[in-house]
Amino acid sequence: MIRLPLVLVFAALLFSAGVYGVLARRNAVMVLMAIELMLNAVNLNLIAFSASLKDVSGQVFALFVIAVAAAEVGIGLALVILLFRNRASINVDEVDLLKW
């Protein structure tokens, strides 16, 4: 079967791509997509270690992460739509009302 480090390196690349997306993109929907990439990298690690340690708990936690991610996307997109309705922009740099 697949060796552990190969999957972990793939997950590291997905996570790094997500970090770049969150830092460099200004479109709020793009930022949410980058967060999804990072959550998927975490899921990959959970599954890879679940296989390596022969413990099914990792897969159960991956399912929980998927459920939380679905809730997060729903709420996140509702916020983005509300933001667009009020400000006519979804640029995350322009949302600085609460910035200290």
Add this chain to the structure above:
Amino acid sequence: MTAQEYAFLVVAVIGSLSAIAVVTARNVVHAALYLVVALAAVGVTFLLVGAEFVGWTQILIYVGAIVILFLFGLMLTKAPIGRDTLDYMGWKSRAVGGALATVLFLGLASLTLRVWPVGTTPASPPVDGSTAAIGTSLFHDYVLPFEVVSFLLLAALIGAIVLARKDDGGDQ
């Protein structure tokens, strides 16, 4: 190298390239479509590792539902398709993000390969990812988290409706 590893390498290369395309694409709709490929690659990896149930769940929920939700979000916010005025990335944020992501990736990858060298690490055994095994664990050891997640989903459902509802004419 087993057959699964060759298949995984192909899938991982496709997934990595499309993940990078997601965060660098100028066109947000293209980015959402690249996201489909990246998430499907992750799902296929789950299947190759042997986690069938999670793999199919990944494909159903991410590719089937979450990306569609993203596309709805893009359409509803009238993203100017093909133009980058909405998503201007200054060279500074790109440089900082790129540098940080590169350092993070190199650090994580070198750490991983130092702890588990590819040459000497034994192949992971096929994991029992059947629905029966997951269900037994989920409803035997993790019943309380399961109920909490169901409550979270209910709260998210109500919250999303309340947030995105149109207030016509103010409150009565």
